[in-house]
Amino acid sequence: MLGAKIPPRLITRRNPFSKTPTRLNPPNPNQSPPLFENLLHLLKQCASTKQLKQIHTQMLINSVDKPNFLLPRIIDLKDFTYASLLFSHIPEPNDYAFNVMIRGLTTTWQKYQLTIEFYYQMKSLYLMPNNFTYPFVFIACANLLELNHGRAAHSSVFKTGLEKDGHVSHSLITMYARCGELGFARNVFDEISERDLVSWNSMISGYCKMGCAGDAVRLFCEMRTDGFEPDERTLVTVLGACGDLGDLSLGKWVEGFVIENKLEMNTYVGSALIGMYGKCGDLSSARRVFDSMKKKDRITWNAMISGYAQNGMSDEAMVLFDGMKEAGVNPDKITLVGVLSACASIGALELGKWIDTYATERGLQHDIYVGTALIDMYAKCGSLATALRVFEDMPQKNEVSWNAMISALAFHGRAHEAISLFKRMTEGCASVRPNDITFVGLLSACVHAGLVNKGRQLFNLMSSSFGLVPKIEHYSCMVDLLSRAGLVHEAWDFIQKMPEKPDQVVLGALLGACRKCKNVDVSEQVLQLLLELEPANSGNYVISSKIYANLEMWDDSARMRMLMRQRGVSKTPGCSWIGNEDQLHEFHSGEGSTEILDVIKLLYEDLKIEGYIPNINSV
Structure with a gap:
């Protein structure tokens, strides 16, 4: 649970550069002396922390005590240490100073826990959070999945009458959706009297991120019925939903909308289109979009490579991977996962080993997703010992990692080892729970070893101990x-x-x-x-x-x-x-x-x- 105190280095104290503490407010430049106007002009023009420190020095020398003007520029330059030091020297920071810091902590440095601590410190000083405070607090709660803090802040929003503010409502929708409370998110959305495109996008995105692609598509149709035309963010989100649903017709409509309205086929929209076509199995359309794009970034290449790999077109995936390297685009972990999947499909062990070396050289070998893909590749290429070594070397393992290793052992007929690993998973990892894929691997192991009674026991264990409903794969x-x-x-x-x-x-x-x-x-x-x-x-x-x-x-x-x-x-x-x-x-x-x-x-x-x-x- 988060505390309500700011770390010692950030606790406000009397300013050593000022003899008399004052309550600071953003001054009006029109009433400032020429010296301050000149310094303010320089402050707006500065492009580095070094220049900003020189201006700050001149302000101190000339007793121009205006930290509230310095703070936003420091945050724009992303210097957390300097911003923290300046804030700690403000004797009585006002709501403006707190809001600037809360914005920086949330959007610039992603220090979400500190965002919430600053919010509570602000309230403890009897300062009133406003519509410049709450959106960032809700975003922080969303990223931390801190539903209790989010609900407490939501209660304060009602008390201050800010529930109708657009920015507050949009961030509330995001917070509830990320925390898995889609019902509350929808309630906030439904209570917005005058929705704008951002409102619709927030709710549609919330549905998509929680795996409710059908609800996202239905809400998108409602949005168009209400007379709203989608923007780039809407299109990208809906394309993701189309891919999850396999809704090729709606995906094609989105591409037609982009063409008819002469919207730019940038890497953001283009990559989403490629991903949608790949998930729907239409690789010719995916490649057509890919080839038509004038600019291709890493995300674009990854979308096309992953599309090939997911649809069993392993040769094409590896050829495109070579093309990516020739184009001077450096692979990232998503690229490696896609290519490793292709290697696993056709037994390309040597290329898989090269990717393993490449990942190790760049410190990616311990990434959960890369490590899991390596386990799968080595196992399917016959190198079970190497797959085990990769698994044991992983500092962090999620359910996908455990499932990959259990399935690998099953694939190689090592049923008893697979079952032993399952016991390790359930008894030694409180944060990891078996899912339906875990039991597919275990039952497959029983199939290969002919363990009929053990298979029956595991099949019954799914529902009795883990509340899982057997699927067609288990049957x-x-x-x-x-x-x-x-x-x-x-x-x-x-x-x-x-x-x-x-x-x-x-x-x-x-x-x-x-x-x-x-x-x-x-x-x-x-x-x-x-x-x-x-x-x-x-x-x-x-x-x-x-x-x-x-x-x-x-x-x-x-x-x-x-x-x-x-x-x-x-x-x-x-x-x-x-x-x-x-x-x-x-x-x-x-x-x-x-x-x-x-x-x-x-x-x-x-x-x-x-x-x-x-x-x-x-x-």
Whole structure:
């Protein structure tokens, strides 16, 4: 809890440069002597702390005691130590001096805790906070998530009749939204009698930052119905909401609005458009916007690289990363996370190692998000020991870091280690709580190790101990776990008891198990549901055909192949990558490369020598 006292170095005291303490107010320059006017003119022109100190010296020499004019300039020059020293020498600071310091602490130095302490000190001196005080106090509370202090200040706003002030209302909306109190934020918004664009933007932004993209879009539509046209801030916020919702049509409308109104496609709006198209899976439109931008900053490059990485276009992400470096734009942690994700997708270990070195040289290796991306990359590229080393070296870990390491252990079949790490997470880290992704990793570990009873226990633990509602991914893991154990009928019963309809992931897991168990009865029921969900997925037809073939039901097997051809469904060729020194080679099944065929023949001869007998039951 924050105290109400200012640190000792900032406590006001009698000014040693003045014999008689006076209550200071901003003087009127029109009534000032020529010397002060000259010094004031110089003060407005000064561009460095050194120049300002020279002017301050002249003011002291000539007994011009006007600290309230010095203080704003010091804050503009961002010298916290000098501003603190000057403020501490004001014998009786007035509300103007406090407001200037509170503004500087909040906007210039982001020392939010001191902002609140100055606010309480101001009140303890019987000075009246006003509409120049409260907005910065609420912003400080928002950044500190100090809801109690925010509510106390809100109460004072009512007592002073400032609740109708626009700046106060806007900052109140921000404070309540950041603290997770969207209901209170909306109440403040609804009570504004004359809303302006800033009011709308504050509430829309509040919804977006709290993950309520649907509410943000609905409020945006209300705003336009009320006759307000969006500005740059509105457009960027709404584009973020469109990306979260996958609302491509509204996102395209925003781009059309920018073009029709001849608004500048600056890096701020352009990057938001690229990000929206990337999240909606429209990478061609994202690249079109990217290529059309005359100026591209780091945020622009990051948006495009992340878009590629998120949509599985890893090669394009890495090519663009090279282009970013060639353009002289230095990568930051967001860039590294995007490229590491691409490396993880295709097993580009060498590039991943280069990024690890690059991050270490710039002190980014201990960043939570970079560290987590490194864990994921090393694990998916087969270097589990290195992933563990990165995890243990991280000074701070959040739930994403723990989840990444648990999933990595599960991916490598180290189920018992994954479960042990989960115990460390829940017993030794009070600030970190498991979430639904944690249990996906744990259940996946149980699947790989065949730990049926442990899987059941963890599935039940989700709701009983952590209040989590199982999602489709958890049901999919349980069905896979039961299926691999040969409990196909139990898995089918499990699906039928699900609180929501199974998706293709769950059904696909069970269909694969039916193939292994040669269970036709359940497979036919599963296939019927699968063909309704995804009639163009070749895998469903192929697996069903193989199930029949395993049981020598050749007519039924041929019928599935025929049905596949009649519906125009073609099989997607398999693809794999092999890293060779500094190059990554991509191979597709069915390729007729002479070199590849020659190598395959050699491998086949070696297999025969070793006595390998292929399983042709499914052929």
